[in-house]
Amino acid sequence: MRMFEYGPAEIVGRRFVCSCGKVHVSPVKRVTVRAGAIEKLAFAVRELGGSRVFMVADENTYKAAAERAKALLEDAGIDCAVRLLTTEPGFERPEPTERTLGNLIMSFPRGYDAVVGVGGGVVNDLCKLVATPGDLPYIYVPSCPSMDGYTSDSASVIYDGVKSSVACKCPDALIADTEIISKAPKKLLLAGIGDMIAKYVSICEWRISALINGEYYCNEVAQMMRTYRKAAFENAEAAANGDPAAVEAIINGLCLVGFAMTYAGCSRPASGVEHYYSHLWDMRCLEEHRQCELHGIQVGVGTLLSLRKYEKLRKMIPERKKAEEHIRAFDREKWEKDVRDYFGASADKIIAIEDKEGKYDAEKCLLRFDIIAAHREQILKIMDEELIPADELEALFEKIGHPVKPEDFGESAESAAAAFAHTSDIRDKYILSRLAFDLGITPDELREDI
Ligand SMILES: [Zn+2]
Numbered sequence: 404m405r406m407f408e409y410g411p412a413e414i415v416g417r418r419f420v421c422s423c424g425k426v427h428v429s430p431v432k433r434v435t436v437r438a439g440a441i442e443k444l445a446f447a448v449r450e451l452g453g454s455r456v457f458m459v460a461d462e463n464t465y466k467a468a469a470e471r472a473k474a475l476l477e478d479a480g481i482d483c484a485v486r487l488l489t490t491e492p493g494f495e496r497p498e499p500t501e502r503t504l505g506n507l508i509m510s511f512p513r514g515y516d517a518v519v520g521v522g523g524g525v526v527n528d529l530c531k532l533v534a535t536p537g538d539l540p541y542i543y544v545p546s547c548p549s550m551d552g553y554t555s556d557s558a559s560v561i562y563d564g565v566k567s568s569v570a571c572k573c574p575d576a577l578i579a580d581t582e583i584i585s586k587a588p589k590k591l592l593l594a595g596i597g598d599m600i601a602k603y604v605s606i607c608e609w610r611i612s613a614l615i616n617g618e619y620y621c622n623e624v625a626q627m628m629r630t631y632r633k634a635a636f637e638n639a640e641a642a643a644n645g646d647p648a649a650v651e652a653i654i655n656g657l658c659l660v661g662f663a664m665t666y667a668g669c670s671r672p673a674s675g676v677e678h679y680y681s682h683l684w685d686m687r688c689l690e691e692h693r694q695c696e697l698h699g700i701q702v703g704v705g706t707l708l709s710l711r712k713y714e715k716l717r718k719m720i721p722e723r724k725k726a727e728e729h730i731r732a733f734d735r736e737k738w739e740k741d742v743r744d745y746f747g748a749s750a751d752k753i754i755a756i757e758d759k760e761g762k763y764d765a766e767k768c769l770l771r772f773d774i775i776a777a778h779r780e781q782i783l784k785i786m787d788e789e790l791i792p793a794d795e796l797e798a799l800f801e802k803i804g805h806p807v808k809p810e811d812f813g814e815s816a817e818s819a820a821a822a823f824a825h826t827s828d829i830r831d832k833y834i835l836s837r838l839a840f841d842l843g844i845t846p847d848e849l850r851e852d853i
């Protein structure tokens with residue numbers, strides 16, 4: 404039997420001595436994914452040593468689940484103080500900013516000893532950060548399947564104006580009641596599907612980078628993602644219609660993403676270039692004081708755009724002369740100006756990443772070109788094995804009502820093109836845009852819409 408042919412509940416508390424050479428462990432102590440799981444909440448609080456709970460929700464999730472969760476805790480003799488997230492002026496919903504986090508910390512009642520988050524990804528990310536400094540027990544009760552990272556040890560937040568991933572504790576327990584989650588608004592269900600579908604691209608890029616850069620890669624962890632991205636694809640239609648069993652398949656996948664990242668010690672199993680579209684759209688929205696789209700929806704569309712670009716890229720034959728001209732033409736001053744124009748307040752952070760990594764260093768790029776050219780067949784094989792045809796994904800998205808293009812949620816083809824051109828710059832991860840640069844292929848040559 405393969406090591407990871409389990410649902411998330413079965414891998415809790417297990418140590419895996421893995422073929423990748425690592426011993427995989429996760430600090431998550433309990434995962435319950437089923438209809439009626441919320442009945443377990445008081446038990447889980449006590450199991451973790453909690454007796455007075457600081458509960459965080461938002462206006463919608465309070466009605467959908469937190470009100471009931473509070474009643475269940477109080478019936479079991481556990482004090483429960485609820486704080487609802489605040490929405491900053493100019494936004495439609497609460498955002499994970501320093502201000503929102505500060506508001507929660509200042510509301511934390513003295514003497515309370517456990518945190519329960521009831522809601523979507525923003526609630527979870529903020530609660531993880533609230534529970535981290537005192538290492539308080541933290542239980543997450545998702546109200547929707549809108550994103551992965553339920554059980555990860557990082558929080559996706561807006562920090563100094565930049566969409567950042569901040570290290571924090573994992574939830575100690577996850578109580579996912581599929582009866583509650585399947586009643587979430589359809590758009591949130593679609594977002595969960597989009598975020599799982601992203602794993603076609605993330606795993607492909609993880610393998611490509613392992614081949615080109617010798618980066619650590621674990622096939623067992625990748626296999627977990629393959630199993631659940633397929634389950635997400637197959638269950639998408641039923642899940643989008645709120646079928647609890649299909650929603651459970653999506654939730655199991657979203658839970659496992661957090662485990663996969665903890666096991667691998669990096670975000671490779673979860674995210675690649677498709678996620679960077681989302682981060683960049685979020686950053687632009689922040690800069691322009693616009694409301695951004697749900698993470699999972701942005702990522703779903705980012706996946707579709709990335710698949711189209713991979714289809715273009717795979718037909719191009721590497722030419723060293725062309726690549727060398729392109730690589731040597733890189734103009735640091737021009738790049739810096741462009742970064743300042745695009746990123747505004749967060750440009751200094753972006754420039755510091757390049758100063759540290761030197762990804763545009765011509766000699767390093769040419770070394771990688773030679774490795775890519777020598778391994779072209781293997782890279783194409785990885786794309787064959789990991790990616791699905793863009794048309795197939797588009798047909799699925801059309802059928803379930805998931806957006807298929809940036810214009811479907813207030814972005815544009817131009818904003819997508821600009822985002823793709825900057826995907827190389829926001830992290831030090833080797834992704835499609837970096838591969839294209841090393842091959843001397845410009846972002847325009849990969850435009851899927853022209
Ligand atoms: Zn491994």
Ligand SMILES: [Zn+2]
Pocket residue numbers: 550551598673674678698702
């Ligand atoms: Zn995601």
